Amino acid sequence: MTVSDNKTEKQTLGFQAEVKQLLQLMIHSLYSNKEIFLRELVSNASDAADKLRFEAINNDALYANDHALKINVSFDQAARTITIADNGIGMSRDEAISHLGTIAKSGTKEFFGQLSGDQQKDAALIGQFGVGFYSGFIVADKITVNTRRAGTAPEDAVCWESTGEGEYSIEPIVKPTRGTEIILHLREGEDELLSGWKLKSIIRKYSDHISLPILMQKEEWDEEKKETVLKDEFETVNQASALWARNKADIAPEQYDEFYKHVSHDFQGPLTLTHNKVEGRSEYTQLLYVPAHAPFDLWDRNKRGGLKLYVKRVFIMDDADQLMPVYLRFVKGVIDSNDLPLNVSREILQESRDVKVIREGSTKRVLGMLEELANADEQEKKDKYATFWKEFGQVFKEGIGEDATNKERIAKLLRFASTRDDSDQQNVSFADYVARMKEGQDKIYYATGESYGAAKNSPHLEIFRKKGVEVLLLTDRVDEWMLSFLQDFDGKELVSVAKGGLDLGALEDEAEKKQHQETETEYHDLVAKMKDALTDKAKEVRVTFRLTDSPACLVADENELSGNLLRMLKAAGQAAPESKPILEINPNHPLVQRLKYEDAKFGDWSNILFDQAMLAEGGALADPAGFVRRLNEMLLGLSSK
Template sequence: GPERGTSITLHLREGEDELLSSWKLKSIIRKYSDHISLPIQMHKEEWDEEKKEQVTKDEFETINQATALWARPKSEITDEQYKEFYKHISHDFEDPLTYSHNRVEGRSEFTQLLFIPKKANFDLWDRNKRNGIKLYVKRVFIMDDAEQLMPMYLRFVTGVIDSADLPLNVSREILQESRDVKSIRESSTKRVLTMLEELANSEDVAKKEQYADFWKEFGQVLKEGIGEDVSNQERIAKLARFASTHTDSSEQTVTLADYVSRMKEGQDKIYYVTGESYIAAKNSPHLEIFKKKGVEVLLLSDRVDEWLLSYFHEFDGKALVSVAKGGLDLGALADEAEKKEQKETEEQYKDLIERMKKSLDGKVKDVRVTLRLTDSPACLVADEHELSANLLRMLKAAGQQAPDSKPILEINPQHPLVLKLKYEDKQFDDWATILFDQALLAEGGQLQDPAGYVKRINQMLLA
């Protein structure tokens, strides 16, 4: 019978001979049209030993797969096929941690097949590098790493999104403007958070462990979302895990809901301390009164935590409060006797405070008596609205301009060193400086004059 169909002949510009190579044509077809429903065929080529060249045969071979896993009904796809597909698109040797395959219909029609890996890529910390969502339009490949389809804090997610509505000539610029893309992004974000919630909130021990593994790998990146994604802030905050004084372990296993459920009677705040490391946070002198009263404190030592706290101020109606900032406000946790004692002590130490302010002029903003210390002689606190000492150190280390702010020195009136200072004349300035330097070291700060500190300590030891 007559041949049906349309012949299209393409004429190439000068210098584009590369497009005549069957190898080049095959690689273009496999990249862009591997998953369209029509098979694409080319004449088979074989090496001819006599002629010493590739010869074209009469028979045809199909170049593309001509199927798209994500376009098939879920019921027809095995777990093994999903895992194989993940390895194929992600170049990962391991199975994914979990995945989700959905067809979304509504104002915008698209299919999403999203995977969460088990292990973090080495470039996870590079915020410009995405693991990659591959964008297809009607099964035609458009681009890798379509960053507009997934927020920055979910950059570890990999997978495919196939839209029925976007134009085939879509560019990155068009993606930024498109309303369809916005709804795809919102839907995909919610889908990933749901996948994580299913693991995190599961009664199944194995799933809980999977989430703990996920948190170890990707927790710091997911936490960025608490500051970046206001509309999902609460959901991400519930997924977050922290170390705290309750567990006595550097493992981040405590949820904010756990913390709230353990709050003491009369406690209306969530207390935290930030430090350069878990050990520094755990041993912070600022925790002493909280240990004494049995009040839990979150120990935050991830780099992202300081940044996060400037966006995240409350959870479940309870304010997040740094134990190293401002005056210690224990609210109803402080009993009347303590409040009375504080007032009386302030009176008794008025003279000492004035002398110390004079002696440490230029180093501290203020000196005051505190009840927050039980074992340490002194500690430094930042003013209520100033940057924490830890954040200032991080900014300086990153070569950024940090505002000049002086700390407040708080002294423990019960400590023998402070009592000694009260009656000291001759070496008052040396003792006052040692107290300040010790407080600075205890919170992970750096001394301006380490040699001077050592000299002073040695003199005191021999005095």
């Protein structure tokens, strides 16, 4: 509800619906880890300083003779408040409404649809979403924000205030200095936070990596009053140096983890990381992380990357997508270049040779980090790679088509399910498969399907089971696209079990080949008759020896799209080329043998076999009613005999 449309007066506005939902869930779900409110607010203050540095590159007047960027944390026991203040970029009135009253993240609705009502599970999701400013409501029942954007007059400042219950107010104020001051009015029972020792311990635990000085008033014991009193002096309570610029030997694992949470807005620690200083033609430092879980918007290919770009420790931009290929968009971290100009833009990034070198080097570093996990003997690292694959495998597969330079390295890191066991776990590499190939086998066989069950139960696998040949089961939507860029591995051709003209090579002996030729001759007339009956459905009908239990199956011609890919394209609303499948019949099946002596209902039997084969591979029938009618007539005819 708007009290007034006059921007010089106080207004009361409603939160975006998603903000209200997030606040209600967050206050209850994250209360057990309430200390993170200070980490989040200090992190935001640091970002505000970074943004001021960036804008001031071309407009030094924004500093207004106050170049010493810092964060102040203070508390007032009498008023029961904690204040986090910065002299960063600040916010205008419109920015305060936009940043504090709405959530402008892509995939927001999908994120809320994943919430289950289970506080423990929802807490992980909320942490994954990133709560930032709103985390203050975990410990505060009212938050006041006084802010003034750099470059504006003192009277252009605004005061934003809310109790977190659906509405907030905003009104003009006079603020002598730029930046943002956040005042938390603590809930009952949170008095332990009104302590310099407590606040300093939280800052040192979660925010020691922040490159700005975080200042607090010094305290000393007053013997006369028998209490701790605040002095007029201030002290820096964090190291106040860029973590990535420090010597690796001086950085504890906990500090790496907290810095990751700062740059990623994740509540959990990373899966693995790499920290390197690269010297040579191009000099830069990289601190790169692989998260332990996929973000809710992982499949948004238009989302910017997760890397922050610095030039000589000066922040340049968030989400520098030119520094990492799209298939590695889950990587978070920082890259600090010594060579790029401070006024670098996204357009310059696209053309820069130095950026190309950084991108190539960082890509190789990430692949090396993953190879270390994938090829390790230690179970802990193996488990980490299994986690990586479960969370990011489908996105990582995009690299086969996008990164020709590293295609072989990427292929070695791929993992699949297979017919070797009954698990749907994707834990079989191409190298594993090749090492287990049967004597005489010279191809890597795979089956695709819309689900693990569909692929595993495909009739195309029958001959492979009979001969004990392992088949990879590919069920991710990206697999069909990926395979168009990957034809072989280690000199072994990749062959779909659903493609026509299946050649088992040395896996078939000469006696089998001779028998097959004789059978094809015997069924020549039947095949021709079925082709006439199915002229509108099947491109061709032929005898197959890939089946042992099923009467028939459908296959695609060598140069045509598979049935699974055609269905995926149609489901996505994309144009799919019109093509007819090939019907292959099993000459040893009783139904096929019966057809040799069928005349009156030959066309119906042929159509039933085709439709059954279509259903078996997960396809949809063009005329399901016709199939049911024919099947019923067949059943009635059989029962009357």
